[in-house]
Amino acid sequence: MKKVISISLVLLMIASMFSLNVFATTEEIKVTIDGKAQNYDVMPVIENGRTLVPMRAIFEALGADIKWDDSTKTVTGIKGNTSVELTIGSTNAKINHADFTLDVPASIVSSRTMVPVRFISEALGCKVDWEDGTKTVIISSKNTSLAPLISTVHRNVPTSFEKSNDLNDIYYFGPEPLEIQEEKYAEVKKDGQLVCDEKEFLADVRPLQGSEFGSYEIIDVEGQPFKKALRLTCNEVPEKDSKLIFKTNATPETTPGGGVDKKDQMLFVFRFRLVEGGADGLGQVKIQIEHPKTYAKALFAPATSGKDWTIVYMPFKGVQDATGIGIRFGYAKQTIELGGIEILNFGPDYDVTNLPTTSTEYPELMPDAQWRKDANDRIEKIRKGDFTVVVKDKEGNVVPNADIELDMFEHQFQFGNAVKGAINTDEQYKAHHNINFNAGVLEHAMKWGPYEQNPSNAKKQVQGAFDAGVKYMRGHALFWEKDLASDLKSYLTPEYMFTDEVMNNREVFDEKCRQHVEQACTDFKGQMVDWDVVNEIINNTKLRVVWGNGVFKQWFDWAREYAGEDCMLYYNETGHVWYDEFYTYLDEMTEMGVDFDGIGIQSHYDGDLKMPSQLMGLYDSLRKYGKRLKITEYSNSIPDINLQGNYTRDVLISCFAEEMMDGFLMWGFFDGNNFRAYSPIYDSQWNLKPAGKVYQDLVYNKWWTKDAKAKTDSSGKATIRGFYGDYDVTVTHNGKTYTDMVAFHKGYDNILEITLD
Numbered sequence: 001m002k003k004v005i006s007i008s009l010v011l012l013m014i015a016s017m018f019s020l021n022v023f024a025t026t027e028e029i030k031v032t033i034d035g036k037a038q039n040y041d042v043m044p045v046i047e048n049g050r051t052l053v054p055m056r057a058i059f060e061a062l063g064a065d066i067k068w069d070d071s072t073k074t075v076t077g078i079k080g081n082t083s084v085e086l087t088i089g090s091t092n093a094k095i096n097h098a099d100f101t102l103d104v105p106a107s108i109v110s111s112r113t114m115v116p117v118r119f120i121s122e123a124l125g126c127k128v129d130w131e132d133g134t135k136t137v138i139i140s141s142k143n144t145s146l147a148p149l150i151s152t153v154h155r156n157v158p159t160s161f162e163k164s165n166d167l168n169d170i171y172y173f174g175p176e177p178l179e180i181q182e183e184k185y186a187e188v189k190k191d192g193q194l195v196c197d198e199k200e201f202l203a204d205v206r207p208l209q210g211s212e213f214g215s216y217e218i219i220d221v222e223g224q225p226f227k228k229a230l231r232l233t234c235n236e237v238p239e240k241d242s243k244l245i246f247k248t249n250a251t252p253e254t255t256p257g258g259g260v261d262k263k264d265q266m267l268f269v270f271r272f273r274l275v276e277g278g279a280d281g282l283g284q285v286k287i288q289i290e291h292p293k294t295y296a297k298a299l300f301a302p303a304t305s306g307k308d309w310t311i312v313y314m315p316f317k318g319v320q321d322a323t324g325i326g327i328r329f330g331y332a333k334q335t336i337e338l339g340g341i342e343i344l345n346f347g348p349d350y351d352v353t354n355l356p357t358t359s360t361e362y363p364e365l366m367p368d369a370q371w372r373k374d375a376n377d378r379i380e381k382i383r384k385g386d387f388t389v390v391v392k393d394k395e396g397n398v399v400p401n402a403d404i405e406l407d408m409f410e411h412q413f414q415f416g417n418a419v420k421g422a423i424n425t426d427e428q429y430k431a432h433h434n435i436n437f438n439a440g441v442l443e444h445a446m447k448w449g450p451y452e453q454n455p456s457n458a459k460k461q462v463q464g465a466f467d468a469g470v471k472y473m474r475g476h477a478l479f480w481e482k483d484l485a486s487d488l489k490s491y492l493t494p495e496y497m498f499t500d501e502v503m504n505n506r507e508v509f510d511e512k513c514r515q516h517v518e519q520a521c522t523d524f525k526g527q528m529v530d531w532d533v534v535n536e537i538i539n540n541t542k543l544r545v546v547w548g549n550g551v552f553k554q555w556f557d558w559a560r561e562y563a564g565e566d567c568m569l570y571y572n573e574t575g576h577v578w579y580d581e582f583y584t585y586l587d588e589m590t591e592m593g594v595d596f597d598g599i600g601i602q603s604h605y606d607g608d609l610k611m612p613s614q615l616m617g618l619y620d621s622l623r624k625y626g627k628r629l630k631i632t633e634y635s636n637s638i639p640d641i642n643l644q645g646n647y648t649r650d651v652l653i654s655c656f657a658e659e660m661m662d663g664f665l666m667w668g669f670f671d672g673n674n675f676r677a678y679s680p681i682y683d684s685q686w687n688l689k690p691a692g693k694v695y696q697d698l699v700y701n702k703w704w705t706k707d708a709k710a711k712t713d714s715s716g717k718a719t720i721r722g723f724y725g726d727y728d729v730t731v732t733h734n735g736k737t738y739t740d741m742v743a744f745h746k747g748y749d750n751i752l753e754i755t756l757d
Contacts (some may be wrong), residue, residue: 028135031117033061042112044137048593049560050104051137052114055086062124062141075106075113077120084123086115095123101626103595146752147745149726154409155434155469161701162693167376170649171697172367173642173690175358181313184356185269191354192267192344193254200250201325201341202228210244213237213330221339224271224309229339231275232285232329241286241608244330251323252289252343260298262320263348267355270341272305272312277334280363281306285336286328286607287314291321294486298322298677300607301638304360311340313356315639318677352671352683357640364611365646371612372650375657382659383413383703387744388719390753391712391731398716399756402733406708410726412745413656414439414472414529414663415699418633418674421445421457423464428686432670433468436681436695440465441474441632441665443674446524448478448516449491455523462527474632474665475528475563477535477572478517479555481542486675493542503546513551514558521562530568532600532632533559537585538576549588556595572600572632575608577618586625599625600632604667606676607638609647612654619658629660633667636691637676645690648680652698731756 029044029051030037038061044053055075059066064079073088085094091102106115121128121139129138163169176184202218214234221229238244252260252268260266274283282304289299299316329336346355364371387406391399416439422429433440442465444450445458462473482492496502502509521531533556537544544551559569571589576582589596599622610618619629634651638644655664668674670682680691688696705722712718724746731738731754744750 030134030136031058031139032136033139034141042110042114044117045109045114047104047107049557049595051117052104052107052109053117053137055106055113055115058115058117058120062121062126062139064124075115077124079124082124084120088113093119101590103593145749147743147748149741149743151410151471151726152741153469153471155438156431157409157435157704158696158700161697163697163701165702165704167379167702168373169702170367170372171645171690171694173645175361175642176356178311181311181356181358184354185311185313188267188346188354188356189344191350192346194342195252195254195266195345196250196325196341196343198226198228198339198341201248202230204249205230205246206249208245208247208326209242210238210330213244214246216246219337221337224339226271226340229337230327230341231335231337232327233335234277234330234333237332238330241328241330245288245326245328247324247326250325252325252345253323254345259321260319260323260345261348262298262318262322265315265317265346265348265350265352265355266298267344267346268299268314268316268342269344270312271309271339272303273309273337274305274307275335275337277332278336279332279334283334283336284329284331285338288324288326288328288607289316289322290324290326291319292324296322296486297607299639301640302360302607302609303358304362305336310358312358315352315355315357316677318637318672352639352678353641355639357642360640360643362609362611364613365643365650369612369650371616372653375612375616375653378657378659379653379703382746383656384721384723385744385746385750386719386721387727388717388749388751389712389729389731390751391716391718391733392753392755394755394757398712398714399733400712400714400716402712402716402718402731402756404710404712404718404720405730405732406705406720406722407728407730408705408723408725409728409741410438410471411699411703412724412726412743413703414630414665416440416470416472416474416663416665417669418443418665418667419461419465419470420673421461421464423468424460430464430468432682432686433465433470436669436699437468438470439472439474439663439665440468440470441476443476443667444485446476446520447480447492448520449494451520452494452516455519459523462524466527472529472663473524473527474570475520475524475531475567476632477532478520478559479513479533479543480535481537481540481544483542498542506547509543509547510554513555517555517558518562521559521564521567525562525564525567528563528567530570530598530630531559531563532570532572533596535572536574536576537571538573538579538581549585550592552589552594553592560595568597568628569595570598570600570630570632571596572602574602575604577601578610583621586622590625596627598628598630598662600630602633602667603631603651604633604635605647605651606635612650615651615654616658619654619660623660627660628662629658630663630665631655631661632663632665634664634680635667635674635676636680637678639678641690644678644680645694648691649694649698652695656698656703729754 040054044051059077064077067076077084086106091105093100118128127140213236217231219231284304286302290297296319298319301314303312389404391402416437419440668679671684708720710718726743729740
């Protein structure tokens with residue numbers, strides 16, 4: 001048990017922070033262990049924000065035996081079942097023979113081997129704190145019993161469910177029968193205006209990207225309610241689907257040049273079949289309808305079909321003047337045909353649930369998929385622990401046969417959403433946020449430009465999130481090297497940062513950046529559990545194009561200094577996590593010694609649906625960096641509510657089954673809430689969608705421990721297994737009841753001792 005706990009603590013430690021003042025002199029740094037001041041013949045030193053202390057002294061003070069291999073310059077400390085191994089000059093370390101990466105290596109100072117105090121202490125099961133006022137490292141060797149309870153808020157979480165709490169008893173939303181879809185379409189077609197038909201669509205098709213990969217032709221069709229079809233052939237599969245797009249000059253406008261209103265509910269309809277090739281007997285396309293200049297997408301959805309004609313319905317809305325229509329088909333060597341194409345406009349506020357939708361079925365999303373059963377097995381192992389309650393009387397005697405009940409009231413895992421100003425003005429928004437989320441992040445107000453312009457706006461939204469029951473808040477984002485927002489008017493990074501005065505003077509540039517980090521991190525110190533220090537760095541380089549990637553180290557060092565010890569620092573990235581550039585940046589940041597703790601994976605799957613095997617493969621590939629992971633901006637803006645439900649279910653499961661993962665935050669949770677038309681959980685009228693049923697069933701039913709009961713044995717102990725989180729504990733004995741609130745979190749012994757009067 002101790003061995004497992006030590007390893008878990010170290011995994012957490014790798015992602016933890018230790019904020020020290022880099023300007024402090026070495027004489028100022030003190031170390032205490034269990035309240036006792038430590039004296040060393042060589043004083044502690046600071047390297048890259050980490051405190052190094054003499055090796056032998058710290059190991060012996062913590063009760064570990066030491067072995068030294070002079071030939072390899074390797075030291076091994078052994079305490080109980082835990083071994084810690086470091087090599088002079090190397091950032092590679094081992095704990096119980098498992099590999100870990102240090103921020104700074106062990107080194108020789110004044111003939112003494114110096115080692116990182118936090119790494120050694122936490123590896124051996126201790127808690128490490130930093131007291132800034134006295135410049136003291138505070139080590140406690142007796143802190144593994146219980147995690148601190150940082151919030152006693154009991155949110156109004158769901159308590160009634162249609163499904164059992166068996167992890168494999170899942171919701172699955174299948175497609176409607178074809179005849180019902182066609183009946184729906186015939187009925188609702190009367191309510192809409194035809195704004196693009198097959199003739200207009202096929203009149204002017206041309207390659208937009210990738211004529212070297214594929215071709216097209218207009219063909220005659222027999223036996224269908226349409227006479228012409230678009231035949232598309234992919235001869236060579238491109239690296240990215242964006243490399244093979246064919247476009248039509250047709251638009252979904254009522255009149256030429258009339259544009260499209262973002263509030264209008266529209267429907268794209270077509271018939272589709274595979275002629276030859278394909279993948280697993282299926283042809284695949286993706287339809288995009290976007291703004292011709294900003295490329296903001298109103299529709300970005302996939303469809304699959306076998307060799308029989310399939311009718312496809314795709315509702316869409318949400319982007320003003322999205323008139324450009326394209327078809328992506330570079331998914332396999334395939335020949336496919338599309339016909340019977342129509343686009344209808346139903347006007348604003350039309351109920352999307354009236355419209356037919358076609359659920360694309362994916363093998364990995366089917367209810368009997370083996371990967372999900374394996375993932376649920378991992379969830380049982382990594383998200384649950386044994387919680388022990390020891391009951392004694394006031395004389396210290398154990399109390400057998402006491403009744404113990406545990407009721408979970410909060411997750412340790414972070415389930416959250418991007419908060420907007422409505423958190424303070426809309427009671428419906430606030431109430432539904434309280435029901436669903438223990439975590440939050442501001443969508444816009446904490447970014448550099450908006451925050452500097454109006455700090456009170458961000459502060460009010462943060463307080464509104466706390467008032468709505470949020471326990472964990474993320475800071476987003478200190479540096480996003482983008483000038484203008486999507487409105488092409490407001491600045492995300494202040495306009496002055498791009499002037500010659502700043503961009504031609506490194507000293508001025510650095511000071512502006514430092515002041516920004518100091519202000520933002522200091523204003524929210526103690527409120528943020530983590531900060532996105534850099535955001536979307538692959539596509540946005542407007543500052544580094546002048547100063548280079550070396551600024552990362554300074555930015556993270558400032559964040560470490562000002563954000564506080566308990567705040568984790570993240571690199572947050574878009575869909576570029578799927579490409580080689582992402583790993584190139586991670587490698588470079590590691591080589592530069594950038595002090596970051598976590599990797600944020602935005603996860604906007606609004607058309608490009610990555611399957612669970614792909615998601616889990618991504619998480620596996622990131623483990624080598626030793627950083628914590630978090631889904632930071634999940635969106636799934638697809639009109640097919642059944643597919644949205646099935647997909648959201650399995651993204652959640654694959655995320656929760658990853659041991660390095662600490663949270664899952666959505667970027668909008670009801671339709672029209674954020675930057676996309678469709679969000680999970682609720683429609684625009686607060687009706688629970690299939691994805692909402694899935695979410696609440698998983699988070700509050702299957703992954704929630706309630707009414708767990710046991711009796712203390714002859715030694716006064718009762719042990720209950722449950723999901724890691726915060727609990728109400730009730731002890732009843734001889735007609736008397738004792739209650740407490742306790743955090744049973746991963747990485748602790750989770751032993752609660754209760755004394756009855």
